[in-house]
Amino acid sequence: MSDKIMMSGNEAIARGVWEAGVHVAAAYPGTPSTEILENIGTLFKDDIYCEWSVNEKVAFEVAAGASIGGARAFCAFKHVGMNVATDPIFSMGYAGVNGGLVFVTADDPGCWSSQNEQDNRWYGPHTKIAMLEPSDSQECLDFVKAAYELSERFDTPVMIRVTTRVCHSKSLVQTGDRKDVDVIKYERNPSKFALLPATAIARHPVREKLLAEMEEYSYDCPFNRVEETEGAAIGVITSGISYQHAREAFGKKASYLKLGLTYPVCGKLVREFCEKYDTLYVIEENDPYLELQVKALGFTGIHGKDLVPACNELNAAVLRRAIFNEEPGESYHVEATAPARPPTMCAGCPHRGFFLSLSKVLDKVVPAGDIGCYGLGTQAPFNGFGFSLCMGAGFSTLVGLSQALKRQSDPRKALGMVGDSTFFHSGITSLIDIVSSESNVIACVLDNSITAMTGHQENPGTARNLMGQSSPVVDIIALVKACGIDEDHLRVVDPLDISAMDAALRDGIEANGPFVIVTKRPCVLIKEVARANGKRHAVIDPEKCIGCRMCMSAACPAIAFKDGRSMISEGSGCIGCGLCTQLCRFGAISIVEE
Amino acid sequence: MTKSILLIGVGGQGTILISRILSAGFARMGYDVKMSEIHGMSQRGGSVTTMIRYGDEVSSPNFGEAEADIIISFEKSEAIRALPQLKKGGTVITDDYEILSVPVLTGASSYPHDALEQLRAVVPNTIIIEAFKAAEKLGNSRCQNIVLLGKFVKTMGLDEKADWKELVAENVPPRTVDINLKAYELGYNM
Numbered sequence: 001m002s003d004k005i006m007m008s009g010n011e012a013i014a015r016g017v018w019e020a021g022v023h024v025a026a027a028y029p030g031t032p033s034t035e036i037l038e039n040i041g042t043l044f045k046d047d048i049y050c051e052w053s054v055n056e057k058v059a060f061e062v063a064a065g066a067s068i069g070g071a072r073a074f075c076a077f078k079h080v081g082m083n084v085a086t087d088p089i090f091s092m093g094y095a096g097v098n099g100g101l102v103f104v105t106a107d108d109p110g111c112w113s114s115q116n117e118q119d120n121r122w123y124g125p126h127t128k129i130a131m132l133e134p135s136d137s138q139e140c141l142d143f144v145k146a147a148y149e150l151s152e153r154f155d156t157p158v159m160i161r162v163t164t165r166v167c168h169s170k171s172l173v174q175t176g177d178r179k180d181v182d183v184i185k186y187e188r189n190p191s192k193f194a195l196l197p198a199t200a201i202a203r204h205p206v207r208e209k210l211l212a213e214m215e216e217y218s219y220d221c222p223f224n225r226v227e228e229t230e231g232a233a234i235g236v237i238t239s240g241i242s243y244q245h246a247r248e249a250f251g252k253k254a255s256y257l258k259l260g261l262t263y264p265v266c267g268k269l270v271r272e273f274c275e276k277y278d279t280l281y282v283i284e285e286n287d288p289y290l291e292l293q294v295k296a297l298g299f300t301g302i303h304g305k306d307l308v309p310a311c312n313e314l315n316a317a318v319l320r321r322a323i324f325n326e327e328p329g330e331s332y333h334v335e336a337t338a339p340a341r342p343p344t345m346c347a348g349c350p351h352r353g354f355f356l357s358l359s360k361v362l363d364k365v366v367p368a369g370d371i372g373c374y375g376l377g378t379q380a381p382f383n384g385f386g387f388s389l390c391m392g393a394g395f396s397t398l399v400g401l402s403q404a405l406k407r408q409s410d411p412r413k414a415l416g417m418v419g420d421s422t423f424f425h426s427g428i429t430s431l432i433d434i435v436s437s438e439s440n441v442i443a444c445v446l447d448n449s450i451t452a453m454t455g456h457q458e459n460p461g462t463a464r465n466l467m468g469q470s471s472p473v474v475d476i477i478a479l480v481k482a483c484g485i486d487e488d489h490l491r492v493v494d495p496l497d498i499s500a501m502d503a504a505l506r507d508g509i510e511a512n513g514p515f516v517i518v519t520k521r522p523c524v525l526i527k528e529v530a531r532a533n534g535k536r537h538a539v540i541d542p543e544k545c546i547g548c549r550m551c552m553s554a555a556c557p558a559i560a561f562k563d564g565r566s567m568i569s570e571g572s573g574c575i576g577c578g579l580c581t582q583l584c585r586f587g588a589i590s591i592v593e594e
Numbered sequence: 595m596t597k598s599i600l601l602i603g604v605g606g607q608g609t610i611l612i613s614r615i616l617s618a619g620f621a622r623m624g625y626d627v628k629m630s631e632i633h634g635m636s637q638r639g640g641s642v643t644t645m646i647r648y649g650d651e652v653s654s655p656n657f658g659e660a661e662a663d664i665i666i667s668f669e670k671s672e673a674i675r676a677l678p679q680l681k682k683g684g685t686v687i688t689d690d691y692e693i694l695s696v697p698v699l700t701g702a703s704s705y706p707h708d709a710l711e712q713l714r715a716v717v718p719n720t721i722i723i724e725a726f727k728a729a730e731k732l733g734n735s736r737c738q739n740i741v742l743l744g745k746f747v748k749t750m751g752l753d754e755k756a757d758w759k760e761l762v763a764e765n766v767p768p769r770t771v772d773i774n775l776k777a778y779e780l781g782y783n784m
Contacts, residue, residue: 165630169629170630170631245653248653313656315654315658316658318658328661330682332717334677335712338671338672339695341641341671342697344638344640380700381700
């Protein structure tokens with residue numbers, strides 16, 4: 001086993017992309033998919049053109065363009081990211097490919113870092129695109145490579161569906177070498193790729209025929225396999241990570257039909273398997289995707305979601321309880337409880353200043369949130385916004401919200417926030433809508449110069465790209481102005497300058513018509529920023545501190561309140577951002593550089 | 595027989611690095627190994643867990659309640675949070691170190707300062723060390739994880755089965771190899 005390497009599913013996917021001879025890869029970051037492109041950017045950029053695209057739709061279109069042009073292409077996103085990309089995905093489902101085209105959807109059962117648990121397996125039949133589901137890192141690598149062969153053989157994009165526990169689990173992987181794949185010559189072929197109505201209606205039966213051929217192939221597909229256990233009376237049909245949990249829970253009590261190709265599902269294989277066993281279970285996380293297909297084949301007595309929870313992640317213990325009524329074993333109990341430890345904004349986080357000021361005007365504005373670190377601002381003590389939906393909605397919902405507030409004579413103004421990366425992703429189009437509808441709202445771009453929440457990916461504002469090259473900076477303020485916001489309706493502030501931040505919000509509340517605030521200060525975790533901060537930190541003079549707790553209103557993890565006084569302990573992560581020094585009325589806090 | 599280890603700490607404490615070293619060690623010992631991390635929002639000062647499972651053949655990378663053979667905790671109250679995951683007869687190795695969460699700092703939540711006395715009273719195999727303090731004294735508090743690793747290897751009697759120092763040296767940043775090897779020794783001899 002020593003020649004194998006421990007790899008996460010994401011690392012193995014990246015390796016598989018490289019080994020498959022891929023030429024172009026694009027993605028927008030999103031947990032749990034982010035490390036796929038990060039690894040390609042770090043390890044394989046000499047062989048693969050790769051980029052962080054501005055959003056998932058753009059990423060898929062970059063890959064689609066490469067495929068149509070004859071190159072092998074790859075794209076990745078998280079499950080909700082796929083929603084953004086589905087417009088071109090459906091079209092490519094009809095058109096098919098030139099060079100192999102494979103994309104990953106990384107679903108997040110358990111909502112570890114997401115706004116829902118949507119089960120993207122439904123996108124297989126919905127887009128009419130072949131789907132593979134690996135269940136460990138070795139399969140991630142193997143399936144990606146095989147997906148390119150399938151893509152070119154059956155003229156279809158191939159979707160690889162993984163979940164958090166596949167992406168972020170490590171297991172041993174046998175790697176291989178890169179295959180040299182020539183780019184196929186691009187030739188004009190409008191009857192396949194120019195999807196005007198006449199082309200599309202002609203492509204539809206072609207696609208249906210190819211799907212039928214794929215289902216025929218699926219009987220021999222090496223990724224669908226029966227694991228027979230001698231004497232077992234139970235049959236389990238499963239796929240992806242659920243296969244691993246089923247193996248743990250059922251052990252030698254069952255035989256398994258382990259499906260790797262889960263769209264199209266091989267009816268013949270399922271039928272043959274089901275006919276052999278008296279008791280049958282479909283074990284799958286979240287929705288009854290396989291279960292409904294098995295039932296449609298006539299096996300209506302099969303157990304699935306009547307026993308296995310549809311909500312949250314599975315593990316072997318959950319299955320043992322659901323199937324065998326087995327309670328977990330004994331553990332230990334103590335009276336003490338662990339304190340809540342939610343993720344919080346870091347010490348020195350620029351968003352803290354924004355939310356501190358916002359929390360003072362909550363009687364004058366109704367805030368909308370978005371996806372990013374600033375999502376943490378909804379928590380106490382800031383209680384920064386009451387709703388957030390998806391990327392870009394922090395701006396576009398303001399148009400409708402302001403109308404609703406007006407119609408109920410609520411004098412408060414709608415205020416929304418998006419980050420720099422989110423602004424590029426889908427905030428720009430929303431801002432254009434705000435401007436063209438002349439909505440009386442405040443739109444805030446919280447620019448911290450990085451895509452922070454997912455772990456610091458480059459974006460069009462960072463002057464550097466995924467391949468480590470310098471790249472032109474797309475100027476957010478110039479864009480805001482170009483969308484139609486004039487100087488009078490624009491404020492650019494340092495969010496940690498409390499009086500400036502307060503003033504910008506005040507101006508926004510008093511203004512009429514669309515108003516934009518851009519807060520500019522880089523994330524403290526950016527290496528260069530941390531280096532520049534050096535050893536700067538705040539100190540609190542215990543002689544001057546009277547214990548009024550004003551500094552505590554910043555909810556900074558670096559400040560503790562002990563024995564009636566505020567204090568900043570060593571190792572607290574304080575970077576001397578100075579927010580608390582502005583809050584102290586007694587001059588007790590100062591910034592030192594040693 | 596598959597063994598299950600739960601590592602728990604606070605985002606930024608280096609739980610993932612020690613998990614990487616441990617799983618590389620088990621792989622070198624000839625075991626099948628799986629390790630499951632959770633990334634994302636929890637990194638921002640939240641509670642983070644990593645699970646490692648090793649044995650002849652491992653299926654699930656993660657596990658549920660009362661299934662951990664060993665818990666390695668980087669922070670006092672996090673050991674309490676992880677306790678329901680521990681099997682009867684299992685072992686807890688925990689640092690005595692406290693990190694107050696924001697709800698504690700703002701007074702919305704209280705901190706169980708006597709957590710470890712309670713833990714010791716009910717879990718016979720409780721091992722408490724001052725890994726953070728030792729690492730700080732050594733000159734880099736970030737070596738806390740490697741001090742804990744040393745203690746774990748000694749406690750589990752794994753020192754003969756893999757060259758752990760070599761594994762440490764291979765996995766830590768090159769400039770920190772020496773101090774981390776010292777941290778390992780320190781933990782091992784605690």
